[in-house]
Amino acid sequence: MSGKERQLTLRFLAEPADVNFGGKVHGGAVMKWIDLAAYACAAGWSGKYCITAYAGGIRFVKPIHVGSIVEVAAKVIYTGRSSMHIALDVRAGDPKNTKRYLTTHCIVIMVAVDDQGQTTDVPEWVPETPEDIELRDSAIRLMDMRKKIGEEMEAHIQS
Structure with missing residues (x-):
């Protein structure tokens, strides 16, 4: 239902197919998981098909080990007319306990499109808590920096 699902968390195990040459999970695999979670979050908020317009500020804080449980948490922090700014945190840890550590953080901007690929309106998200107001304000500052x-x-850019 559009406008009702502001956040979600994907959970799964890091598999051997995700490993890089150094024996840890490949950064490209992490970026794919981020994109999947951003899409699911944006589609859940807007009720529409969404495309990735921007992914930035990606910070790889710690490596993820194969066999770790991975949690990709996505949350709408700002909405424009057709865009949604999604904050994402990737956490991982031993599946035998509940402790998770931050591995990656970034912001992804998703845009809702119609069947013809044209941008379409999304429901407005209005922050209510002080924490959400700060997240929204941060998204606005990041827009100005971008x-x-x-x-x-x-x-x-070369012509």
Whole structure:
């Protein structure tokens, strides 16, 4: 139901197929999990098909070991007309206990589209708690920073 599912957590085991040459989970696998959770969260909020418009600020804090239980938590922290800013935390740990450690954090912007691939409106998310207001304000500050970075990057685009 649109507008009702603001957050979700995907849980699964890190498999041997996810390993990199160093014996830990490959960063690309983590990024795929992030994208999956961001999509599920955005679709749950908007009730629409969503595409990834931006993934940034990805911080790989600690490695994930094969066999660990992985939790990818996604939460809407800002909505525009058709966009949803999703904060994601990846945590992992031994499946035999409940302790999880932060491995990765980032922000993903998803955009809702219609059957013709055109952007479409999403329900507005209005923060109510002080924590949610701070998350929303942080998303707005990050938007301003991305705009400035985008302007600087224009000089590096080759025609």
